[in-house]
Amino acid sequence: MTETINPENAASAEETGSYHDMDLLRFTTAGSVDDGKSTLIGRLLYDSKNTFDDQMEAVERSSRQRGDENVNLALLTDGLRAEREQGITIDVAYRYFATPKRKFIIADTPGHIQYTRNMVTGASTANLAIILVDARHGVIEQTCRHAFIADLLRIRHVVLAVNKMDLVDYSETVFNDIVEQFQQFASRLDNIVDLTAIPISALNGDNVVNKSSNTPWYHGPDLLYHLEHVYIGSDYNHVDARFPVQWVIRPHSNEHHDFRGYAGRVAGGVFKPGDDVVIQPSGFSSKIRSIETFSGPLEEAYAPLSVTVTLEDNIDVSRGDMIVKPNNPPNKGQDIEAMICWFSETKKLHPRGRYYLRHTTKEVKAIVSEIRYKVNINTLHKIEDSPEFGLNEIGRVCIRTSAPLLYDSYRRNRSTGSFILIDEQTNETVAAGMIR
Amino acid sequence: MHSYTVNHLEQLEAEAIFVLRETAAQFEKPVLLFSGGKDSIVMAHLARKAFHPARLPFPLMHVDTGHNFPETIVYRDKFVDEARAELIVASVQESIDKGRVVEEKGPNASRNALQTVTLLDAVEANQFDAALGGARRDEEKARAKERFFSHRDDFGQWDPKNQRPELWNLFNGRKHHGEHFRVFPLSNWTEMDVWQYIRKEEIELPSLYFAHEREVISRGGTWLAVTEFITVAADETPVNKQVRFRTIGDATCTGAVESGADSLDAIIHEVAIARQTERGTRADDKRSETAMEDRKKEGYF
Incomplete structure (x- = not known):
């Protein structure tokens, strides 16, 4: 497995000028234990020439020590000592690779017991989810769970990767049956707008970075081609103007004596100098004077850029406030209804439980006023009359906050529609919430 | 139709600036660890961008092993001067002189591991509650599991099996007295990203x-x-x-x-x-x- 410098790779280096215009695709991978998830990621990294000689040497060494017959590409994604000892993945790990077309960030989430918590975490920042199924087993309970979580976290693009096609003789019928089963389940989900099914063998590399001659009946793209070309431009909200103020910049210097800038990251919509704006929750009106950056003023700012806004009027604005447009305000209130996923291993969620709630750049106190229902994430059935929530459980709750939140529904805006709950005693992050 | 495209370097920059501002907002006394290496230079450059036109709302700290390339120190002092920043030097030599650590012996002796004691002592002495570092997840397999906001107990230790889940852009910096955080704004950058960004920004x-x-x-x-x-x-x-x-x-x-x-x-x-x-x-x-x-x-x- 020794390799000399690959001419393709050298060619891409010649084009590094074009690297500047690459965009970024964040994706997450979901599969149950032994679906070949680590092997798939290892294969993507290896076949797209994103592995290094010293990494491969380490993997070859470990493979030999473990007595593996071939070089075990799954070891490329191995992390902590305990994981290597037990042959499992404990935590979300992030992997990076690039082709001349795109840069990719993979949230690699483990398939065992803490799965839900980890997949929810990985999915929260992903544009796309790869859901792996074993061609021999088809759509199983866990596949439905993965699809449900992808949908819950509003991942619009899903790849159903039917793996281990080599073990079912690359059968078109097997593949089509699995796709049909999956579509039946996915039709009950709302947010997945783009589903692509690909027959692969991660072990042998079929349809991973090259079209395979073993599946002549398959006319779609190979996995990497799809990842390089899937259109994700519309994933941000460029309609509803939302600017949560993160930090107030006051230089107090002679040069910038009266400068007062509001620093933050645009969470939605487009802001331009001259725009009429309203500061929430105070309700004061003003106009944008300028949009400042270190490199000079901008003519417009949109998600997800980090900028500094100055206003025409000298009004009181602080962290946690939100700058919005007059005709398009966010919701404002102290009572919210949300889907939450519970993360704590040691504590359960009880009705009347008290937490800190962190939403955009604001932190408030919160009390769970009602547990509406839990969801059986394998069947999508609602379970009502549940007195409490435990680790990895998902359901709908009502929350009352100590101060008004400025929010949108999570479906409309991931930034202004999401929150976390923090335990008052332990400071642990105990839940993720998506506002209805 | 207008296309609101944001390329990968702009996305990484926006994310890093967000994390730097969040650190300033959530902690009482942050510090930026500055080694004179390219990652900490890029991080410090991003910090200047994040708080412009104001000065950095936190000092820079160099954990100095005493085994420096002279070029690094010349560069460090010039950077600090230009940014009008405050510099703290935490010295490994002092830790050795005080008997806090014992120098390794033999041909491969290195002060690398000793830095940890000097760093933790300096964090405690200055009562820093967040230390910004330039580490990236692509550097090393243990780093791939690191959070942006990484919790350290009151012994300064990292517990990889018990990390706080990190979702969306919501960073939980709550802590008990004596605990601190390591914050890594460049978590999602690769070596290539760092070099491309240095070229784009013309960073010396x-x-x-x-x-x-x-x-x-x-x-x-x-x-x-x-x-x-x-x-x-x-x-x-x-x-x-x-x-x-x-x-x-x-x-x-x-x-x-x-x-x-x-x-x-x-x-x-x-x-x-x-x-x-x-x-x-x-x-x-x-x-x-x-x-x-x-x-x-x-x-x-």
Whole structure:
């Protein structure tokens, strides 16, 4: 497995000028234990020439020590000592690779017991989810769970990767049956707008970075081609103007004596100098004077850029406030209804439980006023009359906050529609919430 | 229709600036760890952007092993001056003199591991509650599981099995008295991203990163610079080579690579075709399979 410098790779280096215009695709991978998830990621990294000689040497060494017959590409994604000892993945790990077309960030989430918590975490920042199924087993309970979580976290693009096609003789019928089963389940989900099914063998590399001659009946793209070309431009909200103020910049210097800038990251919509704006929750009106950056003023700012806004009027604005447009305000209130996923291993969620709630750049106190229902994430059935929530459980709750939140529904805006709950005693992050 | 495209460097920049501002907002006394290496230079540059036109709302701190390349110190002082920033130097030599740590012996002796004690002592003495570091997840396998906001207990230790889940852009910096956080704004950057960004922003770097002639010895598969801090063994022969450094750390364990890359474009080309990870030149990582994981648990950067 020794390799000399690959001419393709050298060619891409010649084009590094074009690297500047690459965009970024964040994706997450979901599969149950032994679906070949680590092997798939290892294969993507290896076949797209994103592995290094010293990494491969380490993997070859470990493979030999473990007595593996071939070089075990799954070891490329191995992390902590305990994981290597037990042959499992404990935590979300992030992997990076690039082709001349795109840069990719993979949230690699483990398939065992803490799965839900980890997949929810990985999915929260992903544009796309790869859901792996074993061609021999088809759509199983866990596949439905993965699809449900992808949908819950509003991942619009899903790849159903039917793996281990080599073990079912690359059968078109097997593949089509699995796709049909999956579509039946996915039709009950709302947010997945783009589903692509690909027959692969991660072990042998079929349809991973090259079209395979073993599946002549398959006319779609190979996995990497799809990842390089899937259109994700519309994933941000460029309609509803939302600017949560993160930090107030006051230089107090002679040069910038009266400068007062509001620093933050645009969470939605487009802001331009001259725009009429309203500061929430105070309700004061003003106009944008300028949009400042270190490199000079901008003519417009949109998600997800980090900028500094100055206003025409000298009004009181602080962290946690939100700058919005007059005709398009966010919701404002102290009572919210949300889907939450519970993360704590040691504590359960009880009705009347008290937490800190962190939403955009604001932190408030919160009390769970009602547990509406839990969801059986394998069947999508609602379970009502549940007195409490435990680790990895998902359901709908009502929350009352100590101060008004400025929010949108999570479906409309991931930034202004999401929150976390923090335990008052332990400071642990105990839940993720998506506002209805 | 207007396309609101944001390329990968702009996205990474926006994310890093968000994390830097969040650190200033959520903590009482943050500090930015500045080694003079390219990652900490990029992080400090991003910090200037985040709070412009104001000065940095936190000091820079250099954990100084005393085994520096002189170029690093010249660069550091110039940067601090230009940014009108405050600099704190935490000295490993002082930790040794005070008996807090004992210097390693032998030809491979390095002060790398000793830095942890100096760092934790400085964090405690200055009552810093967040230390910003330039580490990236792509550097090393233990780092791949690191959070942006990484919790440390009151012994400064990292517990990889018990990390807080991190979702969306919501960072939980709540802590008990005596605990602190490590914050890594460059978590999602790769070595290539850092170089491309340096070129795009025209950030000045220490000359060590560019190809130059230097006296080196071959040790442990890398070229180590012959300096007053290393002992050349009888069977080692110093040679003159055209080299450059891919990372800059302690002079005793940071290896150079043979290279003719004397410009950013040439370096980017070299990074694109490189067959070794950048930490492949770090003797400190080669001590064992889990060298980095073990050091991180103790409170290393």
